[in-house]
Amino acid sequence: MTTLQYLGISVRFIIVLCSAQHSEQPETRQVKGIVGTFLSFPERVLTSGNLLYGDLGNIAQVYPGKQSNTNLEKRYKNRLHWNNDTGVFTLSDLQIDDSGVYTVENADAEEKMTHTFQLTVYYVLSKPQVTVHDNISCSVVCSVENGREVTLSWYRGGEKLNQTSSPDLNITLSLPLKVDEQNRESYRCEAANPVSKESAAVPHSCIESDPSKVADGDERTQGSLIAVMCVLVASGLVGLAIYLKRRNGHSHAGGVKRYTRTGVT
Numbered sequence: 726m727t728t729l730q731y732l733g734i735s736v737r738f739i740i741v742l743c744s745a746q747h748s749e750q751p752e753t754r755q756v757k758g759i760v761g762t763f764l765s766f767p768e769r770v771l772t773s774g775n776l777l778y779g780d781l782g783n784i785a786q787v788y789p790g791k792q793s794n795t796n797l798e799k800r801y802k803n804r805l806h807w808n809n810d811t812g813v814f815t816l817s818d819l820q821i822d823d824s825g826v827y828t829v830e831n832a833d834a835e836e837k838m839t840h841t842f843q844l845t846v847y848y849v850l851s852k853p854q855v856t857v858h859d860n861i862s863c864s865v866v867c868s869v870e871n872g873r874e875v876t877l878s879w880y881r882g883g884e885k886l887n888q889t890s891s892p893d894l895n896i897t898l899s900l901p902l903k904v905d906e907q908n909r910e911s912y913r914c915e916a917a918n919p920v921s922k923e924s925a926a927v928p929h930s931c932i933e934s935d936p937s938k939v940a941d942g943d944e945r946t947q948g949s950l951i952a953v954m955c956v957l958v959a960s961g962l963v964g965l966a967i968y969l970k971r972r973n974g975h976s977h978a979g980g981v982k983r984y985t986r987t988g989v990t
């Protein structure tokens with residue numbers, strides 16, 4: 726066998742070996758959980774196997790004879806269970822920091838099988854709040870507490886108008902919008918993450934108006950009041966003048982009569 730033939734065989738052997746190792750790499754499946762609920766890993770261990778988590782290694786073990794030990798890690802005590810009828814591992818009272826890579830090792834058969842899961846735990850979203858920022862222009866602001874993969878969006882009917890998100894999980898997401906008062910009912914603010922969705926409508930207190938029209942109306946009202954007051958004052962003065970004139974006339978006539986009688990006497 727020549728050197729070239731030897732090298733060719735060696736190369737083919739390495740390629741086959743690498744391909745075999747690559748094909749044996751377990752596929753990681755994505756699973757989602759909600760804080761406070763439970764998750765069952767969809768792979769069974771009936772007689773012998775393990776459940777591993779990240780760098781912690783074994784967090785549960787199953788022995789022949791349908792025995793198990795699920796209290797290997799304090800953080801999972803009374804939350805991690807193995808069902809000897811279904812062979813399924815279940816993690817209850819999920820927390821955000823339970824997110825990570827879990828591996829189910831099944832040793833029921835002669836050849837051990839492994840199944841890997843990427844668990845991501847989310848909060849259920851609270852309902853977003855819509856507040857009126859400016860009644861005159863009908864400007865509103867929608868806000869919601871941020872969280873993992875949360876987006877906040879404004880919709881008009883089925884059309885998405887804008888959207889925001891942030892990697893900072895300690896802030897409140899806010900998204901402003903100027904609403905068309907005539908079509909207010911068609912707007913909605915929506916908060917969403919991969920496990921939940923909540924929406925809120927525009928408050929009825931948002932009333933669009935024209936400031937110039939309001940000012941003109943006020944001026945007209947004030948002008949009318951002034952005109953009425955002027956008429957009332959003028960009428961009063963005229964009445965007072967007539968009264969005084971009549972009174973003076975009566976007094977003058979009485980004085981003449983008394984003078985005549987005195988003269989005769």
